[in-house]
Amino acid sequence: MITLNINKKNYKLDADPNTPLLWVLRDNIGLVGTKYGCGVAQCGACVVHLDGEAVRSCVTKISRAQGKKVVTIEGLSASNNHPLQKAWLELDVSQCGYCQAGQIMSAAVLLRENKSPTSQDIDDAMAGNICRCGTYLRIKEAIQLAAKESSSDK
Amino acid sequence: MEKTSTNNSRRTFLKSSLLAGGGLMIHFSGLAKFALPSGSAETHLIQLTEINGYVKISADNMITLICPNPEFGQNVMTSLPMMVAEELDVDWKKVIVEMGPHDSVKLGGQFTGGSNSVRSYWRPLRMAGATARNMLMQAASQTWAVPIEEITSKAGILYHEKSGRKGTYGEFATKASAIPVPKDVKLKAVKDFNVIRTSQKNVEGTKIISGKPLFGLDYKHEGMLIAMIHHPPAFGMKLKSFDASAALKMPGIKNVFSLKLYEDGFEQAGFDVRSFNDLLVVVGKTTWEVMNARKKLLVEWMPAGDVIDTMGGRGGKRDVIVPGALENTTAQLQKMREFAKKPAQQLRKDGDPETAFKNAAQIIERTYDAPFLAHNCMEPMNFFAHVTDEKALLVGPLQAPGLAEPTLSKILNLPADKIEIQMTRMGGGFGRRAYTHYATEAALISKKVKAPVKLIYSREDDTTYGIYRPMYTATYRAALDSNKNLIAFHVKGGGIPEHAIHANRFPAGAVDNYLAEGWAIPSNITIGAFRAPRSNFNAAAEQSFLDELAEAMGKDPIDFRLELLKRAKENPVGKNNEYDADRYAGVLKLVREKSGWTGAGDKKFSRGVAAYFCHNSYAAHVVDMTMRDGEPYVERVFSAVDCGIVINPDAASNMVQGAVIDGIGNSLYGGLTHKNGVVEENNFHKYRIIRMHEAPKTVDVSFVQNDIDPTGLGEPPFPPVFGAVANALYKVHGRRFYQQPFLLSKPDGPSV
Numbered sequence: 001m002i003t004l005n006i007n008k009k010n011y012k013l014d015a016d017p018n019t020p021l022l023w024v025l026r027d028n029i030g031l032v033g034t035k036y037g038c039g040v041a042q043c044g045a046c047v048v049h050l051d052g053e054a055v056r057s058c059v060t061k062i063s064r065a066q067g068k069k070v071v072t073i074e075g076l077s078a079s080n081n082h083p084l085q086k087a088w089l090e091l092d093v094s095q096c097g098y099c100q101a102g103q104i105m106s107a108a109v110l111l112r113e114n115k116s117p118t119s120q121d122i123d124d125a126m127a128g129n130i131c132r133c134g135t136y137l138r139i140k141e142a143i144q145l146a147a148k149e150s151s152s153d154k
Numbered sequence: 155m156e157k158t159s160t161n162n163s164r165r166t167f168l169k170s171s172l173l174a175g176g177g178l179m180i181h182f183s184g185l186a187k188f189a190l191p192s193g194s195a196e197t198h199l200i201q202l203t204e205i206n207g208y209v210k211i212s213a214d215n216m217i218t219l220i221c222p223n224p225e226f227g228q229n230v231m232t233s234l235p236m237m238v239a240e241e242l243d244v245d246w247k248k249v250i251v252e253m254g255p256h257d258s259v260k261l262g263g264q265f266t267g268g269s270n271s272v273r274s275y276w277r278p279l280r281m282a283g284a285t286a287r288n289m290l291m292q293a294a295s296q297t298w299a300v301p302i303e304e305i306t307s308k309a310g311i312l313y314h315e316k317s318g319r320k321g322t323y324g325e326f327a328t329k330a331s332a333i334p335v336p337k338d339v340k341l342k343a344v345k346d347f348n349v350i351r352t353s354q355k356n357v358e359g360t361k362i363i364s365g366k367p368l369f370g371l372d373y374k375h376e377g378m379l380i381a382m383i384h385h386p387p388a389f390g391m392k393l394k395s396f397d398a399s400a401a402l403k404m405p406g407i408k409n410v411f412s413l414k415l416y417e418d419g420f421e422q423a424g425f426d427v428r429s430f431n432d433l434l435v436v437v438g439k440t441t442w443e444v445m446n447a448r449k450k451l452l453v454e455w456m457p458a459g460d461v462i463d464t465m466g467g468r469g470g471k472r473d474v475i476v477p478g479a480l481e482n483t484t485a486q487l488q489k490m491r492e493f494a495k496k497p498a499q500q501l502r503k504d505g506d507p508e509t510a511f512k513n514a515a516q517i518i519e520r521t522y523d524a525p526f527l528a529h530n531c532m533e534p535m536n537f538f539a540h541v542t543d544e545k546a547l548l549v550g551p552l553q554a555p556g557l558a559e560p561t562l563s564k565i566l567n568l569p570a571d572k573i574e575i576q577m578t579r580m581g582g583g584f585g586r587r588a589y590t591h592y593a594t595e596a597a598l599i600s601k602k603v604k605a606p607v608k609l610i611y612s613r614e615d616d617t618t619y620g621i622y623r624p625m626y627t628a629t630y631r632a633a634l635d636s637n638k639n640l641i642a643f644h645v646k647g648g649g650i651p652e653h654a655i656h657a658n659r660f661p662a663g664a665v666d667n668y669l670a671e672g673w674a675i676p677s678n679i680t681i682g683a684f685r686a687p688r689s690n691f692n693a694a695a696e697q698s699f700l701d702e703l704a705e706a707m708g709k710d711p712i713d714f715r716l717e718l719l720k721r722a723k724e725n726p727v728g729k730n731n732e733y734d735a736d737r738y739a740g741v742l743k744l745v746r747e748k749s750g751w752t753g754a755g756d757k758k759f760s761r762g763v764a765a766y767f768c769h770n771s772y773a774a775h776v777v778d779m780t781m782r783d784g785e786p787y788v789e790r791v792f793s794a795v796d797c798g799i800v801i802n803p804d805a806a807s808n809m810v811q812g813a814v815i816d817g818i819g820n821s822l823y824g825g826l827t828h829k830n831g832v833v834e835e836n837n838f839h840k841y842r843i844i845r846m847h848e849a850p851k852t853v854d855v856s857f858v859q860n861d862i863d864p865t866g867l868g869e870p871p872f873p874p875v876f877g878a879v880a881n882a883l884y885k886v887h888g889r890r891f892y893q894q895p896f897l898l899s900k901p902d903g904p905s906v
Contacts, residue, residue, distance in 0.1 A: 033365015
């Protein structure tokens with residue numbers, strides 16, 4: 001038995017400790033916002049937060065997540081009101097939408113650590129997230145907008 | 155499927171229960187259960203009246219619009235219902251949008267592909283809105299006993315000004331649904347549009363950014379098992395034998411078996427492309443368990459030898475031999491060179507090109523190559539199936555349910571009306587999901603294990619079991635007279651296993667002596683549509699060649715193209731020229747203006763230009779390139795597009811920006827190679843996809859403003875990016891690039 005804390009809820013699981021967190025989220029717990037894209041930490045569709053750090057859940061064993069706090073896209077905000085989520089809607093970023101949860105989760109860690117990231121900072125932080133539709137311009141703009149909105153809130 | 159409110163803040167989620175309605179006409183009431191805003195556990199049953207296949211209205215005036223076409227990011231779930239809303243006269247912000255089921259009787263062709271969604275539904279959807287509005291007005295006219303001419307509508311409410319009466323659409327929905335569908339309803343004039351041509355946000359935007367289940371891979375069904383296939387490691391191989399004993403002992407595993415996709419002699423329709431006919435299948439409880447068990451399979455593969463495909467469809471029933479040889483990329487290129495020397499099929503001839511080339515003062519000849527490309531949809535192929543003896547439920551990502559259904563019907567031996575297909579949002583498509591062998595596989599697996607099953611491809615399965623963009627080559631020749639006038643043009647194109655030549659497109663029609671030829675090499679590597687099929691190669695090759703030609707003639711590349719287009723307009727050569735020379739010139743002029751094109755680069759950038767016509771639309775780009783860290787970098791792009799009326803301008807700009815980035819990525823990095831039939835790039839660490847830091851800083855998109863009926867947009871902006879990138883590369887490096895992907899291209903030879 002492994003206990004995982006996901007989006008502030010505890011889940012007791014009877015699963016192989018080597019199982020990637022991605023598949024436990026999707027198959028066992030039913031949180032499917034975290035996406036499978038490559039399985040080898042190349043595309044970023046599966047990014048979640050593990051004790052506040054962005055990790056690729058496709059290569060993160062659940063044994064590593066034990067005793068830590070996991071946050072997925074479903075737990076990022078109470079009512080889809082994270083500044084990034086608001087900015088994503090404001091700029092109508094998504095095309096197919098499949099990669100966007102991973103993009104937002106990567107960007108959320110960047111924004112927490114860097115309140116006013118430069119274009120270069122964003123490029124560096126987001127290099128691990130592929131968007132096959134090519135919405136990169138709007139993703140970057142949305143991160144900048146969210147940064148601006150967050151700083152003006154204070 | 156959940157329903158979607160266009161008003162993102164409203165958070166109204168509806169659970170649909172689409173009951174079968176009676177034919178084209180109405181009079182059914184569906185019951186829909188829906189939960190009220192967040193926090194409320196309360197559910198209500200509401201009654202929806204179907205006015206026609208695209209419009210449902212509840213008694214309390216909740217308007218539900220049905221999107222007929224599958225959504226893969228081209229935003230049809232927003233743009234198509236906008237067309238209904240325009241004529242129905244409802245408040246877009248309050249409309250609820252729902253993805254329709256597969257229903258060709260009520261919902262038309264339902265084909266996402268060929269940049270055809272908006273174009274093919276432009277009239278039917280506006281008519282659906284207009285006739286529904288008219289039926290509601292007739293109902294009010296009967297109820298109020300006033301002439302219909304005296305009734306007006308505004309945002310979902312009907313008015314009779316003289317008597318001061320008003321009523322919502324909802325109040326008249328039931329009555330309206332029994333009124334025969336009128337035939338001669340007038341559509342709005344373009345100048346009166348107030349929904350079309352306004353920027354509206356993606357109706358599924360909130361669900362996307364909050365991680366709601368939307369995609370095929372997210373679909374769940376009670377008692378559902380997970381299946382994965384195991385396919386031969388190389389094109390040209392087949393299953394010899396297997397030992398599943400170790401795999402079957404793995405936790406969670408239910409079954410391992412071999413599966414035959416098509417029985418011998420099965421008549422394949424055009425989209426029934428098969429890469430491999432015998433597959434191994436592992437079925438289990440969870441994805442991870444199935445993935446692990448699959449690694450324990452002991453399998454022997456063997457050369458398949460030549461295989462016969464029985465093809466049906468438009469060409470009539472015929473047997474096609476698929477050669478069994480295991481292919482290598484270097485040998486593929488060599489073979490293309492050999493075939494290029496042989497006589498080819500003449501596709502078009504104007505004037506006397508042979509004599510013109512004989513008399514030429516100068517002949518310019520260049521050869522261009524491009525590799526196979528994998529679609530790399532972010533969501534790997536997958537499909538859910540629940541097949542019983544009586545019926546089948548299939549749910550998942552596909553572009554063409556109407557093409558999948560006849561095949562499923564034959565394979566499952568079930569009548570079409572016993573096969574229910576539901577379309578999920580697709581994590582990318584790019585043409586790949588028009589070929590739904592994976593849905594057929596899922597159906598056969600479910601039938602075999604007698605359980606609901608979701609088939610999932612791993613990324614490696616997805617990349618190595620593809621329906622790829624073919625490998626292409628083309629040799630262009632131009633004859634100039636002693637005054638450097640273009641007197642003849644010749645293109646001879648080939649590929650594996652098809653050529654890409656569009657013989658009746660520009661510059662056909664603009665040159666007196668013109669010859670287009672094509673040839674093809676059969677192959678066992680399966681190919682299919684890839685965002686702007688064939689055009690995505692032609693625009694790279696032809697537009698590079700025109701650039702080089704302009705230089706040789708001492709002309710500005712835009713001026714040169716405009717001269718040719720002027721000729722094609724004023725005194726066209728030959729027949730069947732597919733393009734409109736004015737509209738083609740229009741995008742070149744617009745991009746020239748927007749980019750401040752002077753013919754030279756500026757201090758910072760090397761510039762390349764290209765334009766192309768495909769899928770009934772026109773696009774041109776100016777690409778501004780620099781060198782950065784030893785690699786070419788496209789920093790800025792100007793795009794001009796003529797696709798007629800633009801339904802949803804901001805979303806349309808988004809799609810053009812995406813097409814530009816996709817084009818830059820594929821032209822610089824994209825490519826799939828084979829070694830003994832094995833695909834060498836099996837995942838993203840080997841198949842380079844453009845990333846954020848490689849994308850331009852700006853893509854400035856302009857649309858030609860006109861009132862022409864809308865044409866395609868998903869594909870047309872994509873092909874000319876390749877040509878513009880090639881032409882900018884020349885300016886950066888001082889040498890031409892003839893082989894894609896350009897970043898692997900060496901000056902002195904083929905490299906793919």
